[in-house]
Amino acid sequence: MQNTNTSARPEFEIEPVDSGSIGEVERPLSLFERIATNETVQRFAILVVLILVWELYARWLNNSLLFPTFTDTIGTFFRDIKNGVLINRTITSMRTLVIGYAFGLAIAAVFTTFAVASGLGTRILSTLTAMFNPLPAIALLPLALIWFGLGTPSLVFVIIHSVLWAVALNTLSGFRAVPETLRMGGRNVGLKGARYVGLILIPAAFPSILAGLKIGWAFAWRTLVAAELVFGVSSRSGGIGWYIFEARNELDTATVFSGLLTVILIGLFVESVIFRAIEARTVNLWGMQT
Amino acid sequence: MSMPAPSSSQALLAVNGVTLQYKTPRHLVTATYRVNFSVHQGDRYVILGPSGCGKSTLLKAVGGFMSPVEGEITIRGRKIDAPGPDRMMVFQEFEQLMPWKTVFQNVLFPMKVTKKFAREDTIARANSVIEKVGLTKFKDVYPHMLSGGMKMRVAIARAMALEPDILLMDEPFAALDALTRRSMQQELLSLWDQLRFTVMFVTHSIEEAILVGSRVLVLSPHPGRVRAELDTDRLNYNNIDHVDFGAMSKRIHNLLFGEKPKQPGAKEGATA
Numbered sequence: 001m002q003n004t005n006t007s008a009r010p011e012f013e014i015e016p017v018d019s020g021s022i023g024e025v026e027r028p029l030s031l032f033e034r035i036a037t038n039e040t041v042q043r044f045a046i047l048v049v050l051i052l053v054w055e056l057y058a059r060w061l062n063n064s065l066l067f068p069t070f071t072d073t074i075g076t077f078f079r080d081i082k083n084g085v086l087i088n089r090t091i092t093s094m095r096t097l098v099i100g101y102a103f104g105l106a107i108a109a110v111f112t113t114f115a116v117a118s119g120l121g122t123r124i125l126s127t128l129t130a131m132f133n134p135l136p137a138i139a140l141l142p143l144a145l146i147w148f149g150l151g152t153p154s155l156v157f158v159i160i161h162s163v164l165w166a167v168a169l170n171t172l173s174g175f176r177a178v179p180e181t182l183r184m185g186g187r188n189v190g191l192k193g194a195r196y197v198g199l200i201l202i203p204a205a206f207p208s209i210l211a212g213l214k215i216g217w218a219f220a221w222r223t224l225v226a227a228e229l230v231f232g233v234s235s236r237s238g239g240i241g242w243y244i245f246e247a248r249n250e251l252d253t254a255t256v257f258s259g260l261l262t263v264i265l266i267g268l269f270v271e272s273v274i275f276r277a278i279e280a281r282t283v284n285l286w287g288m289q290t
Numbered sequence: 291m292s293m294p295a296p297s298s299s300q301a302l303l304a305v306n307g308v309t310l311q312y313k314t315p316r317h318l319v320t321a322t323y324r325v326n327f328s329v330h331q332g333d334r335y336v337i338l339g340p341s342g343c344g345k346s347t348l349l350k351a352v353g354g355f356m357s358p359v360e361g362e363i364t365i366r367g368r369k370i371d372a373p374g375p376d377r378m379m380v381f382q383e384f385e386q387l388m389p390w391k392t393v394f395q396n397v398l399f400p401m402k403v404t405k406k407f408a409r410e411d412t413i414a415r416a417n418s419v420i421e422k423v424g425l426t427k428f429k430d431v432y433p434h435m436l437s438g439g440m441k442m443r444v445a446i447a448r449a450m451a452l453e454p455d456i457l458l459m460d461e462p463f464a465a466l467d468a469l470t471r472r473s474m475q476q477e478l479l480s481l482w483d484q485l486r487f488t489v490m491f492v493t494h495s496i497e498e499a500i501l502v503g504s505r506v507l508v509l510s511p512h513p514g515r516v517r518a519e520l521d522t523d524r525l526n527y528n529n530i531d532h533v534d535f536g537a538m539s540k541r542i543h544n545l546l547f548g549e550k551p552k553q554p555g556a557k558e559g560a561t562a
Contacts, residue, residue: 182386184381185386185388187355189378189400189403189404190374200388204390286432286434288389288434
């Protein structure tokens with residue numbers, strides 16, 4: 001290169017100035033700034049607004065048969081908690097749910113183990129999942145009633161169906177997505193079989209597995225409440241769905257609302273307390289999910 | 291170049307007439323063809339070649355992740371047929387660290403799993419190797435909080451803590467930015483000065499090969515065949531501007547690009 005324009009300009013170096021004179025380089029946010037952006041605070045504010053709208057509309061409508069006020073609903077809710085009805089109903093529902101969920105997970109674990117072990121297993125599971133995953137669990141209820149009769153076994157059967165495919169599908173796709181270098185790293189130190197699955201595959205696929213557990217829970221909970229609404233009581237102790245159904249028969253709308261509120265509260269609790277806590281201790285901490 | 295027979299008694303790792311093949315969904319790819327070389331104790335043995343010359347595949351075969359269709363690989367006279375902790379691999383990808391474990395737990399993991407050292411010793415060993423790569427402050431941090439260079443240091447520390455017979459590094463600095471890459475090369479060399487481990491290092495950078503390596507094996511393009519083995523022990527950062535460095539660089543360049551070896555029909559390059 002000949003003498004170009006660039007060489008005509010002088011070179012220079014500058015000593016960096018003291019960063020203290022620049023002003024705000026970094027400062028902690030003020031308390032107000034932190035509160036205003038806090039997710040919990042925002043969610044709580046949304047809830048308060050919703051309740052306010054509800055209460056005002058119900059008062060304006062003034063028809064407790066169609067739309068009871070928030071205060072009526074809360075009143076009924078606490079009355080039934082105090083006299084134990086709602087607690088009993090919830091326990092009945094939860095017991096069935098936990099049994100079904102546990103069985104569903106166990107069967108999903110067996111299926112996935114076979115699927116990971118061989119290519120044929122993978123294809124069997126993918127085919128089964130493709131067939132049964134789109135089938136609403138509640139559609140199986142009539143069949144379950146024929147096979148198992150009125151009672152808990154039928155409920156457990158439909159819950160298993162709603163949990164199994166979601167969890168198996170997510171776990172399998174999680175296993176398949178484990179990076180090759182992590183797999184090789186595990187084999188490099190001599191891991192094989194169950195130890196390889198337990199120490200490498202399961203933690204590496206944990207975000208997917210957890211997503212499967214969440215979807216499975218949501219499916220199971222919906223299915224259960226719906227199934228209880230269909231055939232209600234079994235051996236004198238009905239679940240939360242039965243509680244709602246019963247109140248409707250008596251045209252006690254405030255109780256129907258309090259039943260729905262319970263369904264929402266339990267859903268929220270499991271989703272935003274239990275699963276949230278698991279996420280915070282695992283995938284969020286590990287940076288595998290933001 | 292004269293190629294001494296790889297039967298020397300001090301050879302730690304011997305690769306004899308190794309042909310490697312793998313299958314893609316549509317092709318059978320021959321990655322290397324009848325490759326011979328041997329790595330001695332304390333070597334910084336670099337495998338250099340253009341993309342698709344089978345150098346990473348060769349390293350995987352030494353790691354025991356695939357077996358040769360012809361020839362054999364031995365370490366300390368024993369035939370390699372499976373992965374093992376005597377040959378620790380360091381990969382190019384940052385995701386090789388287990389995201390669910392802290393830096394300390396990541397370094398501890400291979401020692402725990404292999405039970406190579408007494409349990410009390412492992413903690414002290416992990417701490418000391420973390421200190422050697424300068425990450426003591428980040429010991430209890432999860433990998434996602436680390437920069438690329440730091441992750442690579444953890445991967446190297448993890449492999450070295452186990453004191454393998456040979457460290458296998460597959461383009462370990464390729465995913466780093468140029469400045470970090472340079473400082474990592476220097477760190478690797480200063481670690482080698484302290485510990486004198488044996489390392490096999492795959493790269494596609496001529497400069498990196500000369501700087502890091504004590505011996506450089508030059509492979510021809512697809513399928514990989516040995517082109518030359520060169521002594522680059524004396525060439526390092528201190529004489530990077532010396533005429534010898536330039537001459538070596540030029541020589542390797544000519545070996546790689548000078549005269550084209552006969553290309554087989556398949557153009558499909560395997561990047562692995």
